[in-house]
Amino acid sequence: MEYVRIILQLIVGLSLLNVWLLQNKKPTRWRGGNATTLTEEFQVYGLPVWMCYVVGFLKVSLSLVLLAGIFYPFLIKPAAIALAILLLGSIIMHLKIKDPLIKSFPAFLFLILCLVLIYLS
Template structure:
């Protein structure tokens, strides 16, 4: 049962991350930090450099791919999910930094909860 839950969460996390970073990066959403209309603008609103934007993007897309491949190569799941936990904690901190209303933090919080569950399942 927990293995199935982990697989479901891996797919949700992966597709969500790939959607945000590869499909909707240039689109405004109600959840963008500050008054940003794109993902890159959101990083600038947080006071982060283009280098950090590209590093975080690389890490998130890599983790998304690792979680999908982890369906067949389980050794990839724990490290990818653990990196996502750290990245989502950072995302939440950035929302707090710029004084965003709690609503804007909901996606990051949900990703944190799901990646934390994957870590917990992987360690059990």
């Protein structure tokens, strides 16, 4: 079961780092509304730009903590709980602007994976 947990940590942690550090200025089919970047997406949600940086800092930091949990398992549960809350917020924002449900699929998938990590820790 430990290997399953580690694989889930790698999937969630590396995927979120990819979104926030490598794909943040690139258009994807998952962006809210017609946004092409993460900062535009937050504006589409009616949120201030500074909130994008706060959420980005939290998601990057928590992703790194989740990955550190591979070596320090006591870090997994708090990081997964905090990420689950942020991912739930992402889903709510997509629903708020009436995006098609498919746009919130990545957030929903990572939320489920975080819940599994919480259960396994």
